[in-house]
Amino acid sequence: MNFNLSEEQNLIRDSIARFVSENYGFDQRNTVVAMDHGFSTEHWQQFAELGWLSIPFAEAHGGFGGGPVDTMLIMQEFGRGLVAEPYLPTVLLFGGLLQTAADAALQEKYIPKIISGELQGAFAYLERQSRYEMTDIATTARQEGSNWVLNGEKTVVLNGGAAQKLIVAARTSGEQFDRAGITLFLVDAGSNGFKSTTYRMTDGQEAANLTLSDVTAEAVIGTTGDGHALMAPIIAAACTAVCANALGAMEALNALTLEYCKTREQFGVAIGSFQALQHRMVDMFGACENVKSLMYRAVCTAQEGDDDAQRSMLALKVMTGRAGRLIGGEAIQLHGGMGMTDELSVGFFVKRLMIINTLFGDADYHQQLFAKLVNVSSSEQGEQSSEAA
Amino acid sequence: MDTRLNEEDLAFQKEVRQFLTESWDDEVRARCSNPATMKEGAEEWQDRLYKKGWMAPHWPVEHGGTDWSVTQKFIYNSERATFGAPEAVPFGVTMVASVIIDYGSDEQKAKFLPRILQSDDWWCQGYSEPGAGSDLASLKTRADLDGNEYVINGSKIWTTYAQYADWIFCLVRTDSSGRKQEGITFLLIDMKTPGITVRPIDTIDGFHHLNEVFFDNVRVPVENRIGEEGKGWTYAKSLLVQERLSIAEVADSKRALTELRELARGEVNGGKTLLEDPLFAKRLTDVEIELMAVEFTELRALASIAEGDEPGPESSLLKLQGTEIQQAIQELRMDVAGYYSGTLQGDLGADQLGHDFADSAQKNFFRGRAASIYGGSNEVQKNITAKYVLGL
Ligand SMILES: Cc1cc2nc3c(=O)[nH]c(=O)nc-3n(C[C@H](O)[C@H](O)[C@H](O)COP(=O)(O)OP(=O)(O)OC[C@H]3O[C@@H](n4cnc5c(N)ncnc54)[C@H](O)[C@@H]3O)c2cc1C
Numbered sequence: 001m002n003f004n005l006s007e008e009q010n011l012i013r014d015s016i017a018r019f020v021s022e023n024y025g026f027d028q029r030n031t032v033v034a035m036d037h038g039f040s041t042e043h044w045q046q047f048a049e050l051g052w053l054s055i056p057f058a059e060a061h062g063g064f065g066g067g068p069v070d071t072m073l074i075m076q077e078f079g080r081g082l083v084a085e086p087y088l089p090t091v092l093l094f095g096g097l098l099q100t101a102a103d104a105a106l107q108e109k110y111i112p113k114i115i116s117g118e119l120q121g122a123f124a125y126l127e128r129q130s131r132y133e134m135t136d137i138a139t140t141a142r143q144e145g146s147n148w149v150l151n152g153e154k155t156v157v158l159n160g161g162a163a164q165k166l167i168v169a170a171r172t173s174g175e176q177f178d179r180a181g182i183t184l185f186l187v188d189a190g191s192n193g194f195k196s197t198t199y200r201m202t203d204g205q206e207a208a209n210l211t212l213s214d215v216t217a218e219a220v221i222g223t224t225g226d227g228h229a230l231m232a233p234i235i236a237a238a239c240t241a242v243c244a245n246a247l248g249a250m251e252a253l254n255a256l257t258l259e260y261c262k263t264r265e266q267f268g269v270a271i272g273s274f275q276a277l278q279h280r281m282v283d284m285f286g287a288c289e290n291v292k293s294l295m296y297r298a299v300c301t302a303q304e305g306d307d308d309a310q311r312s313m314l315a316l317k318v319m320t321g322r323a324g325r326l327i328g329g330e331a332i333q334l335h336g337g338m339g340m341t342d343e344l345s346v347g348f349f350v351k352r353l354m355i356i357n358t359l360f361g362d363a364d365y366h367q368q369l370f371a372k373l374v375n376v377s378s379s380e381q382g383e384q385s386s387e388a389a
Numbered sequence: 390m391d392t393r394l395n396e397e398d399l400a401f402q403k404e405v406r407q408f409l410t411e412s413w414d415d416e417v418r419a420r421c422s423n424p425a426t427m428k429e430g431a432e433e434w435q436d437r438l439y440k441k442g443w444m445a446p447h448w449p450v451e452h453g454g455t456d457w458s459v460t461q462k463f464i465y466n467s468e469r470a471t472f473g474a475p476e477a478v479p480f481g482v483t484m485v486a487s488v489i490i491d492y493g494s495d496e497q498k499a500k501f502l503p504r505i506l507q508s509d510d511w512w513c514q515g516y517s518e519p520g521a522g523s524d525l526a527s528l529k530t531r532a533d534l535d536g537n538e539y540v541i542n543g544s545k546i547w548t549t550y551a552q553y554a555d556w557i558f559c560l561v562r563t564d565s566s567g568r569k570q571e572g573i574t575f576l577l578i579d580m581k582t583p584g585i586t587v588r589p590i591d592t593i594d595g596f597h598h599l600n601e602v603f604f605d606n607v608r609v610p611v612e613n614r615i616g617e618e619g620k621g622w623t624y625a626k627s628l629l630v631q632e633r634l635s636i637a638e639v640a641d642s643k644r645a646l647t648e649l650r651e652l653a654r655g656e657v658n659g660g661k662t663l664l665e666d667p668l669f670a671k672r673l674t675d676v677e678i679e680l681m682a683v684e685f686t687e688l689r690a691l692a693s694i695a696e697g698d699e700p701g702p703e704s705s706l707l708k709l710q711g712t713e714i715q716q717a718i719q720e721l722r723m724d725v726a727g728y729y730s731g732t733l734q735g736d737l738g739a740d741q742l743g744h745d746f747a748d749s750a751q752k753n754f755f756r757g758r759a760a761s762i763y764g765g766s767n768e769v770q771k772n773i774t775a776k777y778v779l780g781l
Contacts, residue, residue, distance in 0.1 A: 126728065128743045128744075129657065131656060131657065131658040131659075131727050131728075132658055132727065132728070133658050133659035133660075135659070136659065153743075155729075155743045156728050156729065156731075156732060156743075177659060177660060197737065197741055199732060199733060199734065199735050199737055199742065200732075200733045200735065201731045201732055201733065202731050202732070202733055202751055202755075203731070207732065209741065209742070209743055265520075266522060266523045266524040266527075267523070267524045267527075268524075268527075271523075274768070276768050276771065276772075277768070325720070329716075329758070332593075332758045332762075333758070333761055333762065333766075333767075333768075336522050336523070336762055336766065337517070337522060337546065337547045337599075337759075337762060337763075339593075339758070339762070340592050340593055340594075340599070340758060340759050340762065341590055341591060341592055341593070341599070342591035342592060342593060343590070343591065347593035347755070350593070351593070351731070351755075354723065354730065354731060354754075355731035358727060358728040358730060358731055359728065362724060362727070364666065364668040364669060364672075364724070365658070367668060368666070368667075368668065
């Protein structure tokens with residue numbers, strides 16, 4: 001047993017860390033998020049050249065064949081710099097669905113374009129009324145000849161403004177909340193009847209609401225009616241990935257706060273010498289260590305196909321949400337008035353942590369999934385664990 | 390022990406409700422809640438209060454205050470909060486006015502109080518400095534006497550609404566030879582005096598309220614000094630106690646909690662409302678139970694003030710618990726807004742965004758982080774409570 005990285009993984013991590021330290025200073029980040037769609041296309045090309053966009057994809061499609069540990073490293077390092085480029089929506093969600101659910105022809109057509117940095121994607125599943133319930137899908141798709149025609153609305157779609165292609169979840173049969181009957185469609189952003197309204201998230205990233213009025217889908221992803229089963233594992237993996245992003249952000253935020261407490265003086269001494277603050281910083285550190293441990297647990301169990309993978313992922317998502325709140329709140333508080341300003345990155349870290357808590361369902365939501373999973377008798381177990389996905 | 394309202398109180402409550410129903414109308418509400426028109430909105434609202442004679446309930450009657458009993462003040466404040474009406478902007482009517490009333494000269498009272506009452510002047514508070522936050526007494530902005538004027542050099546930071554202010558009340562250093570609490574002087578400074586510049590500070594709630602104020606050879610007539618030179622710390626401290634009591638905002642939290650419950654009732658996840666979610670219900674009721682306690686702590690403090698006790702260190706506990714409750718409610722409101730809580734509405738309509746309270750939830754949440762920082766941070770309140778209440 002060990003928690004060491006391979007040589008290759010160390011190289012990846014170091015190269016991302018170098019990129020972040022050279023390109024993601026406070027002012028540099030402000031410049032990036034002020035750009036169209038909230039990120040730098042130049043950075044994106046650099047990611048392609050450095051091979052980072054290829055990491056989770058299969059070698060058959062020109063990928064690196066990486067696993068959960070590799071994704072963790074990337075997302076964690078990105079989190080330290082609050083990197084704004086859309087790795088999550090394009091590579092992990094859109095790319096992840098193509099990789100696991102699309103037919104070979106679509107994979108061959110689009111995965112190489114993601115890897116080369118030419119294609120931006122997004123995954124649209126949430127709706128106004130859905131809150132965190134991913135089966136609550138009112139967007140419909142009906143068949144017309146060999147085409148599928150989509151109608152409905154999707155909300156808070158990350159990268160929904162820049163994406164050229166999107167995967168959209170729509171109902172092809174069944175009732176609201178039914179798992180069966182959800183189908184994933186590939187949609188081109190230039191289609192007739194497709195409209196995206198963009199806005200910013202509090203951390204500067206762009207999101208969009210989409211309206212689909214008789215939009216003809218380009219293709220079905222996977223089997224009709226099977227969308228829920230296809231998206232659940234991708235969302236589970238994405239949960240772990242955003243927690244890694246949060247972990248990087250927490251580490252950076254704790255380091256900033258610690259440094260501030262060592263240098264800021266009041267009453268003739270560094271404020272870090274007050275025990276009241278020392279204990280709080282120890283709590284922040286402890287919360288971050290807990291996230292890190294659950295993080296390793298989640299990626300190891302996922303990689304090893306362990307039975308405990310689902311439980312570990314849910315625990316991680318709950319802990320990350322709660323730890324993010326604690327660390328974010330304390331970081332502002334310990335910075336005093338400075339913590340309230342946009343002149344330090346503290347606030348942006350806190351905002352990213354708040355957003356990550358809500359992605360794919362917040363801590364309360366995941367804690368209830370966790371309870372459902374673990375509070376069942378052994379006879380029910382088989383049935384229940386597939387449901388909690 | 391008896392907390393029932395008597396007949397006179399009930400009649401007063403009716404009058405307050407009637408006034409609020411008529412005067413806190415949609416127009417002034419809309420102007421007050423929009424940052425772009427907040428200043429005019431506040432002035433309009435305060436003008437209505439003034440016309441009713443309720444702009445400064447806590448002032449002595451001779452200066453335009455009321456003779457309300459403690460119970461009446463409590464009733465007024467509860468009703469105001471229930472209607473969602475704001476308190477008057479505190480820097481003038483609550484803060485500097487209390488110092489002027491207690492320690493100012495007759496000329497100062499005659500000059501400043503009527504203008505505060507009629508909202509002719511906006512005031513801001515120039516206490517904190519970059520190097521003097523929690524350790525306020527270490528402030529360095531200098532005032533050197535030159536003839537019958539003080540010459541001010543230095544800077545203040547975190548000055549709320551300095552961009553609107555006509556006047557700033559400042560703590561300045563007139564002597565650095567003794568203990569740092571000595572040698573501090575309380576000055577009233579006209580913001581139009583040459584040598585003053587105001588720099589805005591961008592904040593995490595995206596709303597311009599904070600500023601830095603720079604003083605470069607700013608000349609202030611000696612008659613704008615409150616009380617004696619070097620006694621500013623005593624005057625300043627009396628004001629801090631007032632400030633703390635008002636920061637607790639218990640009545641406003643009650644309203645916010647009621648609103649929160651209604652929002653949660655309207656939010657549905659997988660067919661169930663958020664109120665049916667056991668974890669959310671627990672967190673909501675945890676806050677409510679604490680609020681019920683703090684409400685009575687406040688009543689106890691008010692009753693003892695009515696019996697002639699000075700509000701003292703207990704104000705620290707109220708500030709501490711009151712602001713923790715505010716923040717817990719703001720956090721729950723973010724949770725109710727769900728994944729929308731991370732969105733910025735910008736120029737979009739609520740319908741385009743798809744959500745009508747996420748943007749305000751998010752801004753209030755971030756703005757609300759400051760309540761445990763200003764007015765003496767919550768850590769400092771704990772230090773005060775430990776020292777002066779518990780005798781540690
Ligand atoms: C939104 C906002 C509005 C404000 N408006 C005004 C205004 O209008 N006018 C004005 O004069 N000021 C204003 N302030 C300033 C406010 O009073 C100060 O921010 C506050 O006193 C804290 O000072 P600081 O920011 O320098 O933090 P610091 O004093 O540097 O504190 C940093 C951290 O150290 C902690 N700390 C400090 N000393 C101790 C100790 N002895 N023991 C334990 N912990 C300690 C603090 O609690 C805090 O967590 C405002 C502040 C904010 C955020």
